[in-house]
Amino acid sequence: MMFYVKVLNRSVFNNVKSIRSLRKYSKLSYIHHIGKEPLRSLTLGKVYENTANKYPEREAIISLEQRKRLNYQEFLEQADKLAAGLLAIGLENGDRVGLWAPNLIEWQIINIACARVGLIVVALNPAYQASELEYCINKVGMKAIVCPDKIKKVNFYEILNQVSEEVQKCDPGKLKCKKVPSLKSVILISNEAVKGTYNYNEILDLGDENSTRRIKENQDKIQADSAVNIQFTSGTTGKPKAAILTHFNVVNNSFAIGKRNELDKKHHKICVQVPFFHAFGYTITFGAAINFGASLVIPSSFYSPSENLRAAKEEKCTIIHGTPTMYVDLVNMQKQKQESINPEIAVSGGSPCSPQLFRQMKDILKVKKVKSVYGLTETTAVCFHSLPVDEDENKATETVGHLSDHLEAKVVDAKGCIVPFGTPGELYVRGYTTMLGYWDDEKKTKETITDDHWLQTGDQFILQEDGYGKIVGRLKDMIIRGGENIYPKEIEDFLNTHPDILETQVIGLPHERLGEEVCACIRIRENSKLTKESLMEFCKGKIAHFKIPSQLEIVDNFPKTQSGKVQKHLLRKQFEKQK
Numbered sequence: 001m002m003f004y005v006k007v008l009n010r011s012v013f014n015n016v017k018s019i020r021s022l023r024k025y026s027k028l029s030y031i032h033h034i035g036k037e038p039l040r041s042l043t044l045g046k047v048y049e050n051t052a053n054k055y056p057e058r059e060a061i062i063s064l065e066q067r068k069r070l071n072y073q074e075f076l077e078q079a080d081k082l083a084a085g086l087l088a089i090g091l092e093n094g095d096r097v098g099l100w101a102p103n104l105i106e107w108q109i110i111n112i113a114c115a116r117v118g119l120i121v122v123a124l125n126p127a128y129q130a131s132e133l134e135y136c137i138n139k140v141g142m143k144a145i146v147c148p149d150k151i152k153k154v155n156f157y158e159i160l161n162q163v164s165e166e167v168q169k170c171d172p173g174k175l176k177c178k179k180v181p182s183l184k185s186v187i188l189i190s191n192e193a194v195k196g197t198y199n200y201n202e203i204l205d206l207g208d209e210n211s212t213r214r215i216k217e218n219q220d221k222i223q224a225d226s227a228v229n230i231q232f233t234s235g236t237t238g239k240p241k242a243a244i245l246t247h248f249n250v251v252n253n254s255f256a257i258g259k260r261n262e263l264d265k266k267h268h269k270i271c272v273q274v275p276f277f278h279a280f281g282y283t284i285t286f287g288a289a290i291n292f293g294a295s296l297v298i299p300s301s302f303y304s305p306s307e308n309l310r311a312a313k314e315e316k317c318t319i320i321h322g323t324p325t326m327y328v329d330l331v332n333m334q335k336q337k338q339e340s341i342n343p344e345i346a347v348s349g350g351s352p353c354s355p356q357l358f359r360q361m362k363d364i365l366k367v368k369k370v371k372s373v374y375g376l377t378e379t380t381a382v383c384f385h386s387l388p389v390d391e392d393e394n395k396a397t398e399t400v401g402h403l404s405d406h407l408e409a410k411v412v413d414a415k416g417c418i419v420p421f422g423t424p425g426e427l428y429v430r431g432y433t434t435m436l437g438y439w440d441d442e443k444k445t446k447e448t449i450t451d452d453h454w455l456q457t458g459d460q461f462i463l464q465e466d467g468y469g470k471i472v473g474r475l476k477d478m479i480i481r482g483g484e485n486i487y488p489k490e491i492e493d494f495l496n497t498h499p500d501i502l503e504t505q506v507i508g509l510p511h512e513r514l515g516e517e518v519c520a521c522i523r524i525r526e527n528s529k530l531t532k533e534s535l536m537e538f539c540k541g542k543i544a545h546f547k548i549p550s551q552l553e554i555v556d557n558f559p560k561t562q563s564g565k566v567q568k569h570l571l572r573k574q575f576e577k578q579k
Contacts, residue, residue, distance in 0.1 A: 028410075028418040029425065029463040035405025039432055040255065041224040043247040045079075045116035048290050049219065052076040055293040058267065063105045063298040064311055070105065072293065075112070080215045081207030082113035088206040089173050089185060089198060091144060093118035093222075096182075096230065098137065098145035099277070100124035100156065102301040106189050106200060107276045108286055110146055115247070116215055118222045122230045122242075123277040125561075126154065126302075130162035134180060137163070140230055140242050140439045141182040146200070149190035151301055157194060160186065167196040224248045230439060231279055231377045242439035243377045253380040253433050254287025256404050260385045261319070261347055261371060263292035271297050271312045271343070273322035273330070280350055283381035284373060285321050294319075305329035306337075313339045320367070323350035324357055325560065328503050331360045342366060349373035349382070351565055352471045352489050356496040358397040374400035374471065378448060378455055379433040383407055384469050399468040407431035410454070411463045424472045424487070427461035428454040460487060477568055479508035479516050484546050486518060491547050495520060498538055500528035505558055507572050509551060519551035521558070521571055530554070551575075 042050075052060075056073035063069075070078070091097065097119050101107050114121045122140055124133070137145070147156040161167055164177040173185045175196065186197040193199055207215075228247045232240040258264065270289060274280040289296050299311035308330055312320060320343050322330065327348060334341070346367040348358075358370045371386035385401040395401075403409050410418050411425040419425040434455045437445035449455050460472035472478075472487040479486040488506035495504040502523040508516035524530050532552040539548040559570040 027420050027465070029412075029421050029423065030408070030410040030418055031403055031463065031467055032408045033403040033405055033467060035256075037405070039248070039252045039406060041248065042251050043115060043219065043222050043224055044228055044250055044287070044290075045112060045222065046219050047251055048072075048079070048112050048115075049076060049216070051290050051293050058293055059295045060290075061105055061108060061296045061298065062315065063103075064307070064314070065298070065300045066105060068105050075109065077212075078204065079109050079112040079116060080212040082109060082204050083116040083215045084207030084211035085203035085205070086113060086119065086144075087117055088211070089144075089203065091117075091119055091185075094120065094226075095143040096120045096122050096140045098122045098124050098142045098147075100126060100128065100133065100145055100147040101189065101277075102126045102148075102151060102154075103272065103276050103281070103298050104148070104189065104301055105298070106146075108296075111276075111282075111286070115228050116219065116222075118226065120227045120230055123232070123282060125232070125277055126156075126275070128159075130159050133159065134163045135239065136232060136242075137180045137183055142180075143182055144185040144187060145183060146187040147189065149188045149192070149194060157188065157197075170196045172196065172198045222247070224251070227436060229282065231282070233377050241441060241444055244436040244439055245380055246436060249380040249433060249435065250283055250287050251291075252406075253382060253404075254283050255291045256406075257284050257373065257382050257385065258288035258291045258294075260373075260387060260401075260404075261288060262345065262388050263288055263294050265388075266318075267293065267295070268318045268345075269295045269297055269315055270319045270321055271299065271308060271315070271317035273299070273303065273308050273320065273326045274350070275303070278350075279375070279377050279381040280321065280323070284347070284349060287381075305333045309333045309337060309339055309341070312341045312343060317341075317343055319343060319345045319347065320365070321347050323565070324348055324353040325351075325503065325558070325566070327353070327357055327361055327365075331357070331364050332502070334364050343368075345369045345371060347371045347373060349375070352400070352473075352492075353397075354493045354496040355397040356493070370396050372396055372400045374469070375433070376455075376457055378435045379429060379457075380435065381433075383409070383429045383431075383433055395468060399464070399470050401469070402467045403469065404431075404433070407433065409463060409469070411461055421465045422462060424460050424462050427457045427459050427463070427469070429457065430454045474568075477507070479506075479518060481508070481511075481514050481516050481518060481546055486547055491518065491520070491543065491549070494539070494543055495522070495535075495549075498530075498535070500525050500530045503558070505566055505568060505571060506549065507568055507575070509572065509575060517551060518547065518549045519553060519575060520549035521553045521555050521575070523556070523558070524554055 052072040060072045060075045149157045166177045188197045189200045224247045227244050229245045231243045297315045299307040346361050361367050373382045374384040375382040386396050387402050408430040413425050462470040473489045491506045492504045505521045509519045511517040559567045
């Protein structure tokens with residue numbers, strides 16, 4: 001990514017009026033945070049190899065459900081054998097390989113195997129059904145897909161047959177289907193041979209000593225600027241877009257994340273609550289871990305708060321990764337079970353976390369430090385995150401952290417003009433983290449990335465002069481009530497301090513006179529007697545009258561994406577119908 005430096009003519013400084021003008025504009029919401037360490041031109045596969053050479057005997061990944069543990073050297077050996085096998089069945093540099101699975105050890109072995117031979121991993125949500133899977137295969141032209149045959153209640157092979165009945169009738173590697181014409185090979189993670197598919201272990205066995213040696217020898221032929229991963233956006237509205245990330249994006253962003261999350265200080269074991277297919281699991285968790293030799297603990301293939309707590313206890317995890325909703329669940333589970341856990345750091349991201357929840361994480365989970373990360377799929381993962389030196393708890397609990405090294409950020413109004421520090425507007429970021437673009441979608445790419453390379457986040461944001469930032473909310477989630485702009489997060493943070501409230505989502509509902517009214521959708525504690533009237537009384541004198549919810553909806557759960565993001569548009573649809 002190219003950086004742009006504006007050079008001011010010296011003659012400007014001869015004009016007192018111009019100096020005053022410069023002082024005025026220096027208070028605008030723009031920061032370029034120049035990093036102290038240079039960016040690295042490395043591939044993801046090379047980073048893993050370097051770490052395996054440094055810590056060969058250290059545990060890389062532990063799956064409690066699968067009862068498997070691999071150290072860094074064992075992991076690399078399996079990845080290179082698999083990489084050789086993938087080449088043997090006809091996959092070539094640049095081919096897209098769909099990885100459609102929950103959190104298994106095999107997920108990350110496949111991920112590194114593909115990176116080691118120049119294949120592009122397409123991370124697929126394991127909750128996808130046939131129509132969603134078909135769309136993704138065709139969107140990026142996948143040549144192969146890897147998935148389990150069946151795990152728990154999810155029958156992946158059956159869903160795949162709904163996409164292509166021809167799978168059951170073809171020889172492995174010779175699939176021909178009009179609905180998904182690019183797809184040629186299906187690889188099943190299974191203990192059995194299944195018609196029309198390669199078996200994962202069969203591919204692994206194709207890699208002999210000579211072919212795996214060639215994998216190591218050819219690492220320098222893979223370019224750092226080439227694509228390594230395609231992440232589908234959450235698809236909360238419309239069809240999901242396919243963001244293309246390069247080795248350079250992932251390697252450098254995950255390195256920066258690891259430094260900020262203090263993985264360089266000691267050997268850490270990370271309790272992985274988040275899914276691998278999402279940017280949180282892919283870059284923030286796995287990518288950062290392999291930069292510094294951390295160990296990943298997978299509690300279960302699919303999300304389970306009880307298994308997450310058990311893993312944190314049994315494996316003595318020093319770091320926990322999760323979304324705010326996951327921490328709400330973990331806090332409640334710990335209240336019930338009172339397990340002996342001693343995590344040092346909790347990293348929260350994926351959506352804004354309330355100060356109240358951060359306090360509970362410290363008080364109930366006994367976490368010594370809480371850290372925020374903020375970013376988008378389109379920024380590889382993170383562009384703001386907590387600094388290691390943040391001793392002031394407010395820096396972590398009331399902001400999303402400090403701008404990352406080597407990035408620029410600015411906040412603009414509706415006309416694209418930079419607003420003063422401390423003023424809400426849309427956040428734009430520019431730097432090495434920006435995706436290559438959306439696969440086969442030039443129009444959407446241009447709508448997201450400007451001609452001068454600014455990525456428009458769509459988030460209402462406040463940038464502080466010290467480089468820290470605060471999320472106000474999504475632009476599309478802002479409520480306009482009688483001409484007043486209302487930011488849901490501010491109300492959510494306040495309502496979450498109520499002793500009977502577990503979690504809050506605030507939405508705008510249509511109102512004939514005001515345009516919109518404020519509706520609080522709330523998960524409450526068991527046996528709570530919370531009412532709209534008592535909630536309004538709780539708010540009086542503490543937040544402005546126009547921010548006080550006039551509607552209250554008690555819910556058992558919020559509609560979420562598989563990565564844990566609450567889908568507010570579905571909440572709005574649900575309660576609009578009831579009005």
